[in-house]
Amino acid sequence: MRKFINDPENVVDDMLEGLLLAHSDQLKSVRKDNRALVRADAPVQGKVAIATGGGSGHLPLFLGYVGKGMLDGVAVGDIFASPNPNQMLDATRAIHGGKGVLYIYGNYGGDVMNFDTASELADLENIRVESVVATDDVASMPKSHEQQRRGVAGMFYLYKLAAAKAETGADLDEVKRVAEKANSRVRTMGVALSPCILPAVGHPTFHIGEGEMEVGMGIHGEPGIQHGKIQSADEIAKTLVSSILQDMPIEKGQKVSVLINGLGATPLEELYIVYKAVHTLLEGYGIEVYSRYIGEFATSLEMAGLSVSILNMDEELRELIDVPFHTPFRVQI
Amino acid sequence: MRKFINDPENVVDDMLEGLLLAHSDQLKSVRKDNRALVRADAPVQGKVAIATGGGSGHLPLFLGYVGKGMLDGVAVGDIFASPNPNQMLDATRAIHGGKGVLYIYGNYGGDVMNFDTASELADLENIRVESVVATDDVASMPKSHEQQRRGVAGMFYLYKLAAAKAETGADLDEVKRVAEKANSRVRTMGVALSPCILPAVGHPTFHIGEGEMEVGMGIHGEPGIQHGKIQSADEIAKTLVSSILQDMPIEKGQKVSVLINGLGATPLEELYIVYKAVHTLLEGYGIEVYSRYIGEFATSLEMAGLSVSILNMDEELRELIDVPFHTPFRVQI
Numbered sequence: 001m002r003k004f005i006n007d008p009e010n011v012v013d014d015m016l017e018g019l020l021l022a023h024s025d026q027l028k029s030v031r032k033d034n035r036a037l038v039r040a041d042a043p044v045q046g047k048v049a050i051a052t053g054g055g056s057g058h059l060p061l062f063l064g065y066v067g068k069g070m071l072d073g074v075a076v077g078d079i080f081a082s083p084n085p086n087q088m089l090d091a092t093r094a095i096h097g098g099k100g101v102l103y104i105y106g107n108y109g110g111d112v113m114n115f116d117t118a119s120e121l122a123d124l125e126n127i128r129v130e131s132v133v134a135t136d137d138v139a140s141m142p143k144s145h146e147q148q149r150r151g152v153a154g155m156f157y158l159y160k161l162a163a164a165k166a167e168t169g170a171d172l173d174e175v176k177r178v179a180e181k182a183n184s185r186v187r188t189m190g191v192a193l194s195p196c197i198l199p200a201v202g203h204p205t206f207h208i209g210e211g212e213m214e215v216g217m218g219i220h221g222e223p224g225i226q227h228g229k230i231q232s233a234d235e236i237a238k239t240l241v242s243s244i245l246q247d248m249p250i251e252k253g254q255k256v257s258v259l260i261n262g263l264g265a266t267p268l269e270e271l272y273i274v275y276k277a278v279h280t281l282l283e284g285y286g287i288e289v290y291s292r293y294i295g296e297f298a299t300s301l302e303m304a305g306l307s308v309s310i311l312n313m314d315e316e317l318r319e320l321i322d323v324p325f326h327t328p329f330r331v332q333i
Numbered sequence: 334m335r336k337f338i339n340d341p342e343n344v345v346d347d348m349l350e351g352l353l354l355a356h357s358d359q360l361k362s363v364r365k366d367n368r369a370l371v372r373a374d375a376p377v378q379g380k381v382a383i384a385t386g387g388g389s390g391h392l393p394l395f396l397g398y399v400g401k402g403m404l405d406g407v408a409v410g411d412i413f414a415s416p417n418p419n420q421m422l423d424a425t426r427a428i429h430g431g432k433g434v435l436y437i438y439g440n441y442g443g444d445v446m447n448f449d450t451a452s453e454l455a456d457l458e459n460i461r462v463e464s465v466v467a468t469d470d471v472a473s474m475p476k477s478h479e480q481q482r483r484g485v486a487g488m489f490y491l492y493k494l495a496a497a498k499a500e501t502g503a504d505l506d507e508v509k510r511v512a513e514k515a516n517s518r519v520r521t522m523g524v525a526l527s528p529c530i531l532p533a534v535g536h537p538t539f540h541i542g543e544g545e546m547e548v549g550m551g552i553h554g555e556p557g558i559q560h561g562k563i564q565s566a567d568e569i570a571k572t573l574v575s576s577i578l579q580d581m582p583i584e585k586g587q588k589v590s591v592l593i594n595g596l597g598a599t600p601l602e603e604l605y606i607v608y609k610a611v612h613t614l615l616e617g618y619g620i621e622v623y624s625r626y627i628g629e630f631a632t633s634l635e636m637a638g639l640s641v642s643i644l645n646m647d648e649e650l651r652e653l654i655d656v657p658f659h660t661p662f663r664v665q666i
Contacts (some may be wrong), residue, residue, distance in 0.1 A: 001544065002526045002637055004566045004603040014566070015602045018609030022625050059601040193335045211334065233337045233347070265598035265635045268392040268662075269348045270337040276351030292355050295662075302598045304335055304635065329601075329628075331664040 001202045002302075008199040012056045012078055019063070023328040026067055035083055036091040037063055038073035048166040048175045049073065049095035050102045052159065053088055054111055055080040057196075058219060060329040061155070061298040062105075067327030070163045071104075075118075079198055079301075080220050082110030088118035092127060100128040100172035104158050104179055106151025107133045130172055132179040134158050136188040136309065138247045139216025139225045152219055153261040153298035154186040154309040164323035182317065187248045188259075189240040190307035192217040193230060196264060196300045215239060219263070219300045233270070237277030240308045245285070250312050252286035257313060257321055262296045263305035271295065271306060278308055291321050334535045335635075341532040345389045345411055352396070356661040359400055368416055369424040370396055371406035381499040381508045382406065382428035383435045385492065386421055387444055388413040390529075391552060393662040394488070394631040395438075400660030403496045404437075408451075412531055412634075413553050415443030421451035425460060433461040433505035437491050437512055439484025440466045463505055465512040467491050469521040469642060471580045472549025472558045485552055486594040486631040487519040487642040497656035515650065520581045521592075522573040523640035525550040526563060529597060529633045548572060552596070552633045566603070570610030573641045578618070583645050585619035590646060590654055595629045596638035604628065604639060611641055624654050 005011050016034040020027065030036045043049065053075030054062045063074045073091035075083035092101050101122065103115050112133060119129040134151030141148045162179035170178075192214045195204035206221040208214055213231070216224035231239075250256065258278055260271045271294050279289050290313065298307075313321065324333050338344050349367040353360065363369045376382065386408030387395045396407045406424035408416035425434050434455065436448050445466065452462040467484030474481045495512035503511075525547045528537035539554040541547055546564070549557035564572075583589065591611055593604045604627050612622050623646065631640075646654065657666050 002563070004526075004569060004599065004607050004639060006565045006567055006606070011602065011606065014606040014609055016605075018605035018607070018612070021612045021622075022605065022608055022627060057600070057602065064601075193337075230335070232339045234339055236337060264600060265637075266337065267390070267597060267632065267634045268397075268629070269344065269390065269634070272349075272351035272355065273339070273344065273347040274337050274351070275355055276347055279351070279354045289354075294355060296601070299600065301600045301602070302637065304598075306337060326666065331666055333659065333664055333666060 001197065003199055005199055011199045012076065016076065026328050030094040031087065031090050035076045035087040036073065036094065037066060037076065038091060038094045039066055039068065042072050042095045043097040044072065045097045046099060046169065047097050048099045048102060048170065048172050049097055050104060050163055050166060051091050051095060052105050053077065053083045054105055055082060057301045058298050060296065064329035065159050065327055067325060069167055069323060069325030070327050071159055079200065082108065082114050085114045085117035085121060088115055089121045092118060092122045092129065096127045100130065102162060102172060102175050102179065103129060103131040104162060105133060106155055107135045107149060128172060130176045132158060132176055132183060134183055136183065136186045137218065138187050138189050138243055140218060143247055150218055152188045152190060153259055153307045154188040156259060156297050157186045157257065157309065157311045158182045160325065161317055161320045163325065164320035167323060178320065182311065185317065186309055186311040187244040188307050188309040189243045190217060190305060191215045191236055191240065192263065192303055192305035194265065194304035195221060196303040217305070219298060233273045234277045237274050237281060241278055241281045244310050248312065250287050255288045255290035255313050255318055256282065257291040257311040258289050259293045259297060259309040261298055261307045261309065263303040263307065264299040265302045265304040266306050268295065274306060290318060334530065336532055338532055344532045345409065348389065349409065359661050363427040364420065364423050368409045368420040369406065369427065370399060370409065371424060371427045372399055372401070375405055375428045376430040377405065378430045379432060380430050381432045381435060381503065381505050382430055383437060383496055383499060384424050384428060385438050386410065386416045387438055388415060390634045391631050393629065397662035398492050398660055400658060402500055402656060402658030403660050404492055412533065415441065415447050418447045418450035418454060421448055422454045425451060425455045425462065429460045433463065435495060435505060435508050435512065436462060436464040437495060438466060439488055440468045440482060461505060463509045465491060465509055465516060467516055469516065469519045470551065471520050471522050471576055473551060476580055483551055485521045485523060486592055486640045487521040489592060489630050490519045490590065490642065490644045491515045494650055494653045496658065497653035500656060511653065515644065518650070519642055519644040520577040521640050521642040522576045523550060523638060524548045524569055524573065525596065525636055525638035527598065527637035528554060529636040550638065552631060566606045567610045570607050570614060574611055574614045577643050581645065583620050588621045588623035588646050588651055589615065590624040590644040591622050592630060592642040593627045594631055594640045594642065596636040596640065597632040598635045598637040599639050601628065607639060623651060
């Protein structure tokens with residue numbers, strides 16, 4: 001197997017130990033099994049706390065977004081598997097600063113079930129919890145079924161904007177409102193060129209032929225909506241952007257933020273080539289790219305591929321997008 | 334070909350156009366062909382300017398290190414090919430703020446020849462230029478031939494420390510001294526698990542078998558020093574760290590900085606697993622990991638692999654390592 005690991009069963013534990021050795025100034029573990037991590041200064045009193053969680057194998061998603069100006073805590077699952085409710089509850093307890101806790105996570109069956117249970121358990125301890133489930137992946141369900149869509153890289157915007165709102169001292173309802181607004185205004189389309197390899201399996205669990213691409217493939221290898229020969233970067237950008245704009249029309253003159261997310265093995269050079277195409281297309285529609293993020297934000301181990309997310313901003317989101325944050329994985333100043 | 338590109342001949346041009354569209358607030362082009370980029374606020378008067386350059390395909394190396402608190406300019410070559418002296422000279426002219434220019438680059442034939450020519454051309458224009466050539470790759474030449482070694486990811490430390498020194502207002506000799514000191518105190522060992530694909534070729538130009546690893550392979554696929562079945566992360570870390578410490582003994586109680594660099598396709602999860610092993614080994618030797626960088630710092634397109642660099646710091650380097658910087662690709666605060 002082409003991986004830098006020890007026992008495949010210990011991949012997540014080894015990774016978490018490395019992470020805590022590296023970043024103990026910014027993160028702390030609140031469980032013996034390290035499956036709940038929080039900001040080193042948690043709980044932050046008088047601020048709405050935000051927690052997330054999900055399966056491992058997507059770094060910097062999820063735990064890479066815990067830090068100042070971003071999230072307060074995270075529950076960490078095995079590779080591509082949901083964390084359990086107790087792990088979520090321990091994160092929740094450790095971050096609650098008296099103003100309630102918002103869960104933001106992606107729409108996957110196990111995560112929804114477990115976060116709902118954690119939320120009920122927190123309620124018994126008089127911690128008020130609200131939840132916003134990210135559903136930005138256009139390809140995962142057709143229009144009119146938006147709420148059943150999966151959450152992918154666009155979740156970064158829910159985190160970033162809700163966290164920026166929480167920094168202002170806003171209450172839980174307000175922070176939740178911003179997360180919901182971000183979710184309603186962001187769409188993502190992805191394309192994969194190669195599968196990824198689960199450490200415990202040792203070989204790819206799905207197949208993409210050499211020189212082929214799968215448009216709309218999910219970050220766990222969920223089947224896409226279009227399969228064929230790989231096209232040029234410009235053509236691919238056009239497919240992704242037009243799918244997004246068909247699903248969520250954006251008026252001329254609007255300001256957007258664009259996220260070009262690498263899925264693991266895609267060189268940064270290629271992400272910039274795709275950014276050029278996306279920027280040029282949007283400009284052609286009269287849409288202004290006000291901000292952009294280019295790099296790895298939500299990966300699938302070593303999958304070759306990328307996704308494009310577009311956030312259609314109103315005045316409120318435009319102000320929140322500029323708020324600085326500081327995590328071990330990414331800094332915005 | 335498994336790549337997001339348009340015409341393979343235009344990969345670097347397309348990438349640079351994307352980069353300039355994305356980061357025009359931080360970077361500007363000083364040539365029509367965009368092959369010389371400098372800080373948006375260049376030249377910074379009264380500061381020693383630092384330039385680098387080299388072939389493309391290694392992002393964030395080289396151009397990703399241009400920015401505040403880091404480098405002033407970069408000459409950009411084609412994929413894995415040196416930029417030419419005129420491109421270097423244009424960068425030099427645009428960043429010279431009256432205190433001279435330091436070139437820091439990796440030890441590769443074409444780069445050395447072209448930077449030397451650029452330096453002579455700059456001299457004719459009364460711009461004083463000094464050069465420091467990075468030679469951190471232990472595996473590329475045996476001990477006692479250190480000066481013939483290649484420069485790889487450890488070059489990050491030369492940039493970071495020399496730039497921090499330049500920020501203090503130090504003169505060219507002092508900044509050069511710090512870059513040389515960093516070079517003499519940093520060593521890198523890499524290991525590759527897969528080849529990479531040159532866009533203009535379309536298939537790998539060298540071979541690593543499935544489940545095999547090549548210790549000491551260069552970032553352009555230069556042959557390594559040890560070939561065999563892939564070992565566990567702990568064993569690999571031991572091989573890399575002991576090779577470094579054999580080459581550059583570090584005394585108990587010393588403070589080091591560690592760089593775990595992904596070569597392209599290696600998941601961040603695995604870099605943290607290796608970090609855990611490296612940290613634990615060094616701790617066992619009584620060496621303190623004072624700072625660490627974990628991520629992609631010098632890649633080889635989509636090569637799977639990683640390198641470990643260790644910087645043995647004295648008091649001066651320890652102070653300089655903490656100085657903030659801000660580039661489009663990386664921020665330290």
